[in-house]
Amino acid sequence: MTGGYARVTHALEILASRRPAAGEGAAAPIGPDRDIDEARLAKDHNGDIHLLVALPPGRTKFALPLGHVLPTTWLEEQDGSSEQFSLDVRSTDASLTPTFLSLVGEMLNRVDESGGACIDELMRVLSSWREALAREKRGLSRERAIGLFGELFVLSRLAKTDPARARSAWRGKEGYRHDFFLHNALEVKAYVTTDAPTVEIHGAHQLDPPMNASLHLLALRLEENAEGKTIDDLIGEIDSYGLPKGLLFERSTDEEPVIADNNMRFVVANERLFRVTDRFPGIRFSTLGEAAFEGVSHIRYSLLLDACPNAVDPSALPEVLKEL
Incomplete structure (x- = not known):
């Protein structure tokens, strides 16, 4: 399987050629082999980069206060007849987007190693990053x-x-x-x-x-x-x-x-x-x-x-x- 950082780079190349209309977006799958749509990289009409991570079936939505730099929302999507939620994490500061993408690549590598759910590895990555930033501060x-x-x-x-x-x-x-x-x-x-x-x-x-x-x-x-x-x-x-x-x-x-x-x-x-x-x-x-x-x-x-x-x-x- 291609490494997490390489999948992020490939997804960015795909999104670079997309020009979403107002109110719309474009997405490229970056998830593991078992379900490549479990994690997706997206771009909205403003050019902001989003990470969309599926919530596994049977799991309950939760609050994730990351602040104004990485605002999060839950998206409700239809998967056939069932209801599917995805966590939408958006990078609003272009100067921090490379750091955000590095975080995404680290999440994907952890998923490949552990076989765990993308959303769980995302939580672990975010937690370790917050601790590192807090120590630095x-x-x-x-x-x-x-x-x-x-x-x-x-x-x-x-x-x-x-x-x-x-x-x-x-x-x-x-x-x-x-x-x-x-x-x-x-x-x-x-x-x-x-x-x-x-x-x-x-x-x-x-x-x-x-x-x-x-x-x-x-x-x-x-x-x-x-x-x-x-x-x-x-x-x-x-x-x-x-x-x-x-x-x-x-x-x-x-x-x-x-x-x-x-x-x-x-x-x-x-x-x-x-x-x-x-x-x-x-x-x-x-x-x-x-x-x-x-x-x-x-x-x-x-x-x-x-x-x-x-x-x-x-x-x-x-x-x-x-x-x-």
Whole structure:
């Protein structure tokens, strides 16, 4: 039997030549040998791709909330004198259609291996995909929360002494290469590992000092602790110091969201402060030159803190903030 992904590709080739009229659709069978019509790939008059999966006789329809990206409906079809239902799963976002088709191919391969009903294998595939996406989302949320906690930790310190200056120095979504900048710059990195401590550097400009100005790097090692503070706690502190929390959320973007979170509590277990000079390690635009970055994007690398020179006593941080 032809593999699931190959059957999906063949069905797409068939559908590519079809032009359904308004209110109609075209379908191509992709099911197993026992019943090739058990699963069908279809295209409606809008060009949206559908997966139609037959409900086995005697089975009851069920709800399957997949959201607006993959809306589902039950279709009632006539199979001779009997009533037949099929689950209609539609891909509404053309950019996600390749992913949707990959899901369909995986379902078909599972059916070929197990001999089970297409609809059962579809449920298993969707379940595994949802779990994978949920894990990824949790991981991204945690990573962002750690970085944001460090940024807000410093903003709180600055706002406590001078909220107006804190507002001007914190760059948020404004597109600056550093987290804090007025006359001089401070880049803040937070991390949770204890072995070979590293921080993530983004881009070729993040460790480049501003022109005719100094740059310091503050690395904060966080530990999760029930007695620690949440991001909401820090936001509340900053608001109480006269820097309205509304300002924080105004500076939120899809790429760098300011997220409210009451679940994770952190304490700052260790602070390391460095002055970034020409001797400091890292990938820098000023050192390598423009030609080195032609055709290069999304630079991200780990910086090993133990290998960094120019350490400054963390007690000097208030002075660094004063000199921003």
